[in-house]
Each structure stands twice: as C-alpha cells, then as structure tokens.
C-alpha cells in the first residue's frame with residue numbers, strides 16, 4: 279500500500295517506520311525541517327538524537343528504500359495521486375480550559391484538503407482513507423468528514439485508528455501489539471485498513487478490533503484514564519500506606535497486590551508524578567467532554583488532583599520532615615525525562631520541580647539525564663525567566679552531584695539504581711537524598727547509617743545517623 283504520514287513525532291515516526299518495515303511505501307511529511315533532515319539521515323545516531331526510541335534508528339536505516347521524509351508539501355501533493363491512506367499524527371495538546379487544541383490538526387487538514395481536491399487532475403479518482411492516529415475528541419471522525427467535505431474533497435473515508443504505543447518501547451510494542459483498533463463506517467474502509475495491517479490482523483496474540491469511530495476514540499481516552507488512575511491510586515494510597523506505617527516495605531505490598539489476577543500486574547512502580555504527553559492531557563480531555571455532555575466529572579478531577587498532590591507532597595517533605603529549605607541551596611536533579619528510555623520531557627516531574635526550585639530561590643540547579651537534557655533545555659528555556667540561568671547541565675551524574683546539598687532522583691533510568699555509590703563518592707553528609715522513583719530502595723538504611731537523610735516516595739523519612 280502507499281501511505282502518507284502527516285507529522286513525524288513519536289507516533290508518526292514510529293508508526294511509519296513499522297509500516298515501511300511491513301513492506302508499504304511510506305512518505306512522511308513534517309513542518310519541522312530539522313526533524314525531517316535528522317529522521318531521513320539514514321544514520322542511526324542522528325536519528326536517535328532526534329527521537330530516542332529503542333530500535334527506531336535501526337529500523338529506519340533498514341527500511342530506507344521504503345520510507346522517505348520530506349518537509350516539502352509539493353511532494354505530498356504529488357503522492358496524493360496514488361496514496362491509499364493518510365495517517366494524521368499531529369499534536370493534539372491540551373488547551374487552557376482542559377479541552378483539546380485542534381489547531382495543528384486543522385491547519386494540516388486545510389492544507390491537505392486543498393491538495394486532495396487537485397489530485398488526479400482534479401478528478402479525485404483515487405480513493406483515500408484519512409486515518410486519525412492522533413488522540414482526538416470522541417466525535418472527531420464526523421468533524422473531520424465534515425471539514426473535508428465542506429472543502430470540496432470527494433472520494434474519501436475517515437477512520438479512527440488510535441495509537442496505543444508506550445514511549446520507550448514504541449518499536450517493540452508496535453511489532454508485537456496487543457491490539458489494533460479500527461473505528462470505521464464502511465466495509466471499504468475496513469478492508470483497506472485490514473490490508474494495511476495485514477501483518478498483524480491475523481497474528482497470534484493480536485486483537486484486531488473493528489468498531490465505529492466514536493468507540494475507537496472513546497476507547498483510547500478511557501484506556502489512558504484507567505492506566506492513569508492505576509498509577510495515581512498506587513502512589514497516593516499504596517505508597518502512602520508504606521510511608522505512614524513504619525515497618526511496611528512498599529515492595530512487599532506490591533508483591534501481595536500483584537499476585538492477585540483480578541488486580542493485574544501493571545503500574546505498581548512508585549513515582550513522584552505521572553507525567554508524559556498523554557495521561558494528564560487525555561484525562562482532562564475526557565473530563566471536558568463528559569462534563570459538556572452533562573455528566574458529573576468530580577471523580578476524574580480527583581484523579582488529576584491526586585497526581586499533583588503526590589508531587590507537591592514529595593517536594594514539601596524536604597521542609598516538613600528533613601527541615602531542609604531549598605532557598606539559597608544547590609540541588610542536583612537526576613533524571614529529567616518523564617520516565618526512562620525516552621528523551622520526552624513533556625509533563626515530566628523535573629519540569630515542575632525545577633520551576634518550583636527557581637520560585638523558592640534555589641541558588642543552583644545541577645542537572646543530569648542520559649538522553650533528555652537537550653529537550654528539557656528547549657522546553658525549559660521557553661517557560662523560564664532570567665532566573666532560569668541558575669540551571670546547569672552536566673555530562674555525568676557524578677558532576678551533577680558534586681557540590682550539591684540535596685539530590686533528587688526524578689526518572690527511573692535503570693543505571694540510577696547505582697546512584698548510591700555516586701552519592702557516597704561526591705556528596706559527603708550531611709546531605710539530603712530525595713528518591714522520587716525508589717531507585718535506591720534497599721539501600722536506605724545503609725545510606726542513613728553513613729549519615730544521609732532520605733526522603734523516598736513510598737517510605738517514611740529516614741534521618742541520617744549523627745556522625
């Protein structure tokens with residue numbers, strides 16, 4: 279099949295790569311020319327600097343004959359003459375009121391509809407399916423169909439095909455998906471989508487689910503809400519029990535809970551915050567849509583509040599439990615990605631914590647992350663004022679820790695489990711360790727014996743031994 283992808287972000291680039299690997303001919307268009315250049319470089323290292331997703335670089339290099347990237351819309355116009363489907367992978371960020379900002383989608387749709395009208399010498403003979411891969415409002419397929427029809431586009435269908443990828447495991451996950459959801463309205467569109475996904479449609483272990491577009495879009499929002507609430511319940515209730523009752527190890531509670539098949543295995547890590555580009559945004563979007571439909575949305579709000587409470591509570595334990603005031607202090611932040619194996623910093627705990635440290639008058643913020651510092655710098659520079667200059671970036675965790683008076687671990691890169699050694703080497707006590715991901719679990723007592731004060735999500739405050 280011949281496919282066009284509009285938007286080469288996490289979703290567009292990864293999904294397009296898997297389609298090329300599946301044998302389709304793929305053209306990926308993005309307005310960000312730097313991104314186009316890097317992703318189209320055929321150089322694994324350059325690709326990974328742009329989008330740090332395990333396996334993406336190798337896959338794009340391997341499939342180079344089947345996939346091309348462009349920032350030139352004329353190439354899209356040309357390809358529309360014979361394209362079977364256009365995957366819309368545009369950002370759908372939240373608006374101030376919690377709704378979905380569809381301006382990126384609308385801009386792309388306006389450009390596309392003008393071009394679609396001109397395909398096949400304006401005869402529009404080539405049937406094309408517009409596939410919403412972005413996470414969109416429940417009624418988006420109807421809205422998109424109206425938009426294209428009003429613009430004069432003919433001979434097209436609209437399908438909702440939500441993306442369920444997990445950042446950090448996007449390629450692996452896309453090669454072994456648990457489900458593919460196709461929300462369509464006509465047999466013709468379902469048949470085209472099945473052809474596109476034929477590699478997976480009958481594969482063992484894959485649920486190939488055909489529903490209508492509203493069910494598909496709602497299913498995506500609900501999946502993210504349920505996953506988000508699992509995390510918030512884990513942090514705010516399971517973790518809190520282990521924090522409030524001395525003698526209870528968080529990991530032991532987790533083992534008990536995870537052994538119950540009804541409860542399931544996912545989401546029992548503890549964290550200072552559930553960030554990323556999707557869970558918070560999609561929960562807000564669901565809340566807004568349900569609210570506008572007349573439902574009581576207090577429960578959704580409580581889940582959002584619980585996540586914010588967790589981060590505030592973690593941060594404030596420094597003053598309330600360790601008597602540590604951040605004003606005038608040097609603080610190391612270890613991990614700025616929203617989680618391990620990604621350079622995505624959207625809604626990361628570090629973004630909020632660093633802003634708060636600046637507001638609270640910290641003297642210096644010393645940052646280390648193995649992959650996400652360039653992204654963090656970009657995002658933070660946008661949001662920051664002149665006082666952001668107190669932020670310094672380092673190439674190793676050792677350098678970031680040196681001369682700091684407190685160190686906060688805010689992402690779960692596996693190598694952070696050995697940070698105890700780096701702290702012992704670089705940060706003589708008195709020193710406050712704040713473990714927002716329980717990376718040092720199992721070492722708290724021995725670190726306290728050496729004089730370190732420890733605040734960790736899911737543990738009571740541990741005061742260092744007086745040396």
Ligand SMILES: NC(=O)c1ccc[n+]([C@@H]2O[C@H](COP(=O)([O-])OP(=O)(O)OC[C@H]3O[C@@H](n4cnc5c(N)ncnc54)[C@H](O)[C@@H]3O)[C@@H](O)[C@H]2O)c1
Nearest residue numbers: 285286287288289308309310368369370382386412413441
């Ligand atoms: N990131 C995830 O884990 C994930 C998972 C599932 C679903 N989603 C959803 O998928 C959608 C895309 O998310 P993402 O993380 O890939 O976003 P992203 O911000 O990483 O990428 C979006 C890309 O679209 C490009 N773009 C913007 N306007 C454009 C235009 N007019 N024409 C062409 N390109 C344009 C941007 O330059 C950017 O490269 C969102 O709706 C998101 O909610 C994301």
